[in-house]
Amino acid sequence: MSAMVDVTFTLNGHTTSLAVAVHDSALTTLRDRLDHAGAKLACGEGECGACTIIVDDISVNACLMPAPDLDGRIVRTVEGLWEGDGLSKVQDAFVRHGAVQCGFCTPGMVMQATHLLEQQPEMSDAEVRRGLEGNTCRCTGYSKIVAAVMEVSRDAATKTAEAAE
């Protein structure tokens, strides 16, 4: 039996405490222990972004993050985005633009897009694409995903412009 450590962190706004094995990843902890299966296991090697979550405002491949490192963090997963008044702007744009086919990459994409927009609300097409480079999608060819993120980004730009007037 491997060593266990206690971790306490905020998961989508709720304080969560549990004991995790030192060799566990944040991803298995979320999925198998906390019933948050939104983040997907697609490679387990940090190569595809399907497991993307936001930890203290940084987007992270949960499959590479050691579970003990969760301690003291503020963790957001896709499940946390729509609690409140329905889907988030990014989620809603994904739906309307047809950015979802099989949907396996989608939670990771949505989290990465959310993170990108939080960091830099106004982005160019090239910036969005670069920001999504670590997230693989085998179904969509990315156009619609990029279009969805760009729409949210444009809305932000319009708001900034309005505020300036």
Add this chain to the structure above:
Amino acid sequence: MDPIEKKEIVGSRVTKLDAPEKVAGRVRYVNDMTLPRMLYAKVLRTDRVHANILSIDTSKAKALPGVHAVITAADTPKFGIGVLKDNPPLKGDKVRCIRDEIAAVAADTEEICDAALRLIEVEYEDLPTVFETVDALAEGAPVIHEDRPDNIAMLHEFKAGDLEAGEAQAVHIFEDEYDVHYVTHCNMGASCCLADVDTDGRVTLYSQTQYPFIMKMDIAPSLGIHPGDLRIIQPPVGGAFGAKLDVYPNEPICVLLAMETRRPVKLLYSREEEFIVSPTRQPVEFKIRSGMTAEGKLTFRDVDSRLNNGGYTSWGATTPYVSMRTGTSHYKVDNVSYRARAVYTNNPFAGSFRGYGNVQATWALETHMDQMAEIVDQDPVAFRLLNSNEQGDVTPQGAKLNNIDLKGCITTAAEESDFLKKWQANLGQWDSPERFKRGIGIASSLHNAGGAKIHKSDGCGTMLKMDDYGRVTVITGASEIGQGIDTVIAQIMSEELGIPMRDVTLVMNDTATGPWDVGVHASRTTYIAGKSAQRAARKAREQILAAASRQSNVSPDELDLRGGHVVQMKDGEPVMPLDRLLRQMHFAGEDAELVMVSDYYEPPSEPEDENRYGDMSASYSHAAHVAEVVVDTMTGEVKVEQIWSAQDVGKVVNPVGLEGQIEGGIAVGIGYALSEELQLKDGIVQNPFFRDYHVMTAPEMPPIHMTWLETNDEEGPLGAKGAAELPTIVIAPAIGNAVYNATGVRFNHPPLTPEKIARGIWERKQQMRAAAE
């Protein structure tokens, strides 16, 4: 109440039905599922590619605490799976390729499974190996399957017209070879299944399969049970793309472990395992020899191909069902011969993959066509148009090309991209010292767009019921795997019954509830499941309007269903709310009726006969792609700058879904052309990781300009055709031809990696220098 106008739902931009649940992270894929008291399973594979198994000792593994079962061939029925049933789920006597399964473990955790696998001892006796098809066909080659001493797993042959006469008519004869490589699906959700056996021995299999109904028949013998005792449920999958059209060993192994342990068992592959184990796209070595008149009219085409079948026979060996059509029938040529031999080797084996054999055949043929055009000094567009098929053609194999527009596709793609001007300008730069060179290329292909009758039926069933509130439940045999048939069916219901899409509930992906369907493949689902759904909806509509007519004394022909109401056809004047009518029908005492209808649609296609003649699909379509690239002649890197796609799609049901299929299909095709390759050395996969197997990323995808040629398919539901495979099929040779236009170097063997291109350019320079001296 105001009149209600007819709403056009089919053809309008609607969002995918399950997208909100998917973006919310609420969808549970098989990979995410657990069942109470569930065990985990893992498989022990061989580390040899060809060897006799002398002994397997599982005693230490069985003794490990937490292990509930260890099974080998000795404990399981002796029935093979796969197209030729030559692949026993667990191998007892011999291994033939690297993915071969020796034993399987079910345990409390995956870690215990891993520990148990390490305790299994296997003794082998190595056998001579063979990896190339030529070597496997040679006299005295190692025999892979004793019952096929010549190593030929499958032979496909077709001849039409008179090859000799075609040769005699030819002024130019040209021959070349094209080898296409191993690629793999890279489904984001790795292979996974979950099996549960009840107290009476009935099995529920949660599977990623694309063909649940036929799968029951295919898998049952390897389990020793009756197909009727199997229920297959298809939870959402993370991609499939053809990878799940056969029974592969993981599923019988998972069920056998569940039977053995009497507990639910889940078997999930790691990404590395997925790369090694899942079936590949069929690699093919083509030789094409063809002739034409002085004007460039094709007079004959002779195609010979060898398929590296690997150790076992899955759908890869059958890809000539489609590649042969392209080889014999794409462009008009009367005298044709086609031969394909699937040859056993000790390589991994191939299955089906989006585009089936047509990605391979189109690469070869469209590269060849470009070469032919050059011989008669014609541009690639004119040469293709000169030889194009036309509306009403019947191909040498009997495919009836009705409602097609190949010339329209080629012309549109060329015009939209300003092809000729760019193409001509690029030719002059081959020898210039410029480092970055532009190129433009075109390709086209033909594909089935209305299924493929390779089974006794190519049909699909639908059951439909309406409740007292005007809501519809549709139970369809169709499989939803992310492609969007759920949405297409809801659109059709909405259109036919005049209700919002939101009021349609779909029940699908379960053999216990769904009526029979062949499965999701061959660009058939919108066409066939869509048609069946439409026919069911029309039956329901008829029943409703008959009842409405009795109540309103208006003839049913003068009534319509719109906005949740029965209305007057001519002016939309509401007659009565639909839900009230349904309740009146329901609660009518002795005359009570519920709206419950069913339909089974069998498309008017026919299986090919033993001479490979037959109109196998209910519809066909074409696409032409133009790719514009920039080649860095120093590094050999190719950047695809823009793509123009013109596709004959029939009537468009959902533009959003269609765009998504084309964009996604093209991304897979670009990977095929430029970056993806499953590298093998002595039968062993060298790059089983995403970091070494490069699928397209967001920054690498170019803008795609689409034009749809909306031919009206008379048979398809509301004129629609299948469309999702052509985008993957056509783009790769367009890129290859563009690289030639940029550099003057022909690459017959994809992928066009930077190393290959840089070397090719260097070699050309050497040749030019030598010629100049």
